[in-house]
Amino acid sequence: MSQSTEPVVVHGIAQGDHDKLVTEVTEWVRGPGEDWTDRIEATGEVPEELWTELRERGYLSMAAPQRLGGKGLSFEQWMGLMEIFSASHASVRMIVHVVNGTWRAMDPFATEEQRDQFVRPSVAGTKKVAFALTEPGNGTGADITCSVEKEGDTYYLSGEKHLITFGVRCDYWLLAARLAGSTGHQGTVALMVPRDVPGVTVKDTSQTMGVTGTDHAHMIFDRAPVPVANRLGDEGQGLEVALGGFLTPSRISVAMSCVGLARRAQELAYDYASKRTTFGKPLTARQAIQFMLAENEADIEAAKQLILHAAREWEAGSPRGSALSSMSKMTAVEMLARATDKALQIHGGLGYWKTEKIERVYRDARAQRFEEGTNEIQKMVVFRELQKSKDVL
Template structure:
């Protein structure tokens, strides 16, 4: 496989984002669909296997290096950004508990672009965690799966759904399963959900599973490993990566706002001459830089093999809320013309709102962070009491 430096990758991505990706953005917004050619082009350029290990067919970039590329990708159309982000994250879940046979059957084809899979956890009547209600019952060499999943991204193009469920009669984290469910499984019905506010062209599905028979050989890990496959392999790095996509989108919003402030003349002078505009630009730039450092701090710990659950939640929470502040100020600087769909800032503003839902809301992140704060306080109190 061709060896490239990080600088090579950066130059390549910058050129792609400014050229072909910008043209695709216009087509996606005009047609409301993401052409298959977009997937093929991103795969052919190697963008969908940047983080995967070389022995599995990827380029083996460190997480920190990859995030510096993802910051650049985040200036693309939201749907294209999601493709790059999810594909470079999901292989971890697939590979985390895969057998040697499953590495060949599922993981390597996914990394190589011959197979598409999508993360299938969220349900209409439960949260995205230990309260999943979709069940499985083992009968011989098969599981009989019943339940519902919804808001499942890439439902239109996935060959397999990496579906999380639980053995009948279990609760909490016990008895959870990670199953690779083929899209053509009998009893699996996919209903397309209404178009989203942003990320135009990305299709979400509502899955209904009625007595779906899934081979036991499609189970990743053992019975009871489902949530570990979902969270340990995917969630922490994905939350961190979302933080960097917010940095990239905010940076592009700041660039557009600054360019508009220099060009737009009112009452005989550019907007950039007005002190309030200068204050907003300064706040936006500082917000972006603070988020970038939080994200990179988590990434460096991840590369060092250290746990990052709390750091990932901090990075994700701060960066998503930062993006809302920055895009709001950027749209305000653009004024009325920025509100129309012919404006790039209008699309960025719409796309930005999704990141606050991806991989858990800010409220979920705050719960993770608060739990860590309280655990440390309890431990400190116990040490004092023992002393």
């Protein structure tokens, strides 16, 4: 098994080709993407046709290298497109974010046979892979209790996972567990668990405040058989697979999604303020509104530049990549809260009604606060890295 957890650095595509993609994705988000938004909010579901459309347009295989069937964008180039996608419905953003990221966890540890079986179909969008780490009774790290007992060439999986995005409709769960009786990082394993494995009960827990239509699952395993051949990496590397090559860039991606959604909120607020008149003047003539919009503009741009810096440093293999990833996520999340709050306030009471697009944006913005770790977790990471740097001096 490959044991490399170094980031996969790619040179990206030609600037002209990237510019064309930016134009194409922008037109899709503002056109068909808006139609999908209305349909998802009306029905409460993301239909399979949306997944098919995103796959056929190549939007699920942008970030992966060409050797895996992807477009081969650099990470910074992908972040530019992530910002645009994030102005669309949160479920659209969630699909492209997850599918364009899970290969990073699988690929460094996969054999070539596993790449053909799991990684390339995931990049192509023909197989859905759900990242299954979080458990109801503990955190999302070395304290996981979901366990396996090895008998011959089979692991028997028992335990629970919850809040698993796309865990209902997926083909495989990329699941972290531990050998029964082990503790800490030692004994953890990463398994590609088939969705139709015997011995599992799947509960759909998709009734969320925002991100309407993205399915979430609570799974209960009772000695569910998983072939040892479905293990990524070695025994003891489960958390390396789950966290090593995936979490850091994913946090940067979530941070950029905050920028995209904040820009959408800012756009809606400016458009509304330009058209809404009081005492014969548009709201944009009021200094209080001008200040809100100006603060948002500066807030969004500052967060974006930190995120792009983090993206470049991570892709270059900088030792500061982890800290910058957490810095960018905690900064962007707080920015998004301020920006959407001001945008909603500019709409006045009308913004509270579902007839206004800002109402959906405001609800969706709350999800990023816990996606890939809360800000409290990010602060712990940043302080840990700060402490390391001081100890070296």
